[in-house]
Amino acid sequence: MSLRGKTLLVTGASQGIGLAVAKEAAAQGARVVGVSRTISEDLKAVGAHAVAVDLATADGPGQAVRQAVGLLGGIDILINNVGAFDARLGGFGEITDAQWQHTFEVNFFSAVRAIRAALPSLLERQGAIVNVSSIRGRFPQPATVDYGASKAALTNLGKALAEELGPRGVRVNTVSPGPTRTPAWEGEHGIGAVLAAAGGSTVPEFLAGFPARAGFNTGRLTEPDEVAALVLFLASGQARNINGGDYIIDGGQSKTA
Template identity: 90%
Template structure:
């Protein structure tokens, strides 16, 4: 499963799943360009090459790819991990065009633009793309309607590209996590904090009760390194005949194959 000698570009790499992917890849001997709007001390500490760009802008993903290729010589694996979501507790009618647009810019168009920019290098190296989607793309909920729609689009994009690019030597797969213990859930300004405030509880109380309430038959949230392990498997030669797949990792919440 080793990625030794490979070069990965990982978006949203400063924390959470992206940081876990960068950490795991470097431990396997890969070089990593870690992309984020703000480079965290943790990302620097694991030895990734930091690339500070705003992936929600039209030019950001292309600039990230350019910097990664200039610094590391090319890209073998593109991991589109960056994401953003908020709890829409006031209902569909309260979500503005600006909010819809921002959600799709971060969760969908950043991947479209990064793939387009990285395609020449990926074709040259016969590389792989792994998109980090979400179970909300398969099992939508009203409180995350824009997020779920953007992730459904990302999963669909991956399957279409697998069909086009597979014969040209590039595998494209997706990983769809359920609630994962990242700052998006347990951080001061994450969705966990929003839901906890709405229910009159603390974040710790909310997360402690979430597995039972949401039907996680493993009894706990997913950890970032568990998602990272699946991402890195799909990026590796061990998965060389897996293409166009979408793997769920959600503690049994969705209970699908």
């Protein structure tokens, strides 16, 4: 599955799944550009080219792609990983237009814009796109209704693009993780902290019991490196006839392919 010599751009690379993708791709010999609004010390340590861009802005993804092409000469693999969500415990009626818009800017339009900007290079190099969606795109929940809607849009986009771009040599696949051990769940201000506080427990207490309550038959959250392994397999030459798929990795919670 070696990516040696390939050029790879991954968004949301400062932590969590994006950082794991950047780290493993670099370890396999890829030349990596990691994009994030802020550059973490962990991303610097990977050996990737770190690019600081706000991907939720209209020109942010285009800026990132232009910098990546300037650094690498072109893009073989685009990983749209950046994402964000909040627990909407007040219900649907309290979610403002601004919150809906921000959720879609981060989770959906960042990918639309990055793909559009990178497409000439991807077509020239017969490359691959992997979009990191979520099981919430298939199995929505009230507390993440805007996030789930944005991820459903991303999954749908991937399937449509696979149909258009597959005959032109560019494969497009989607990975849909369930809850993953990242700062979004474990962090001080993450969804785990919000849900723990609502239930009157600490984050470690909440996360210790969450897999069983949520029906994870593996008994644990997914690890970022496990998602990264699936993402990079789909981006690699070993998956050269896989196109238009949506692959779930959720510890058996949804029990579906």
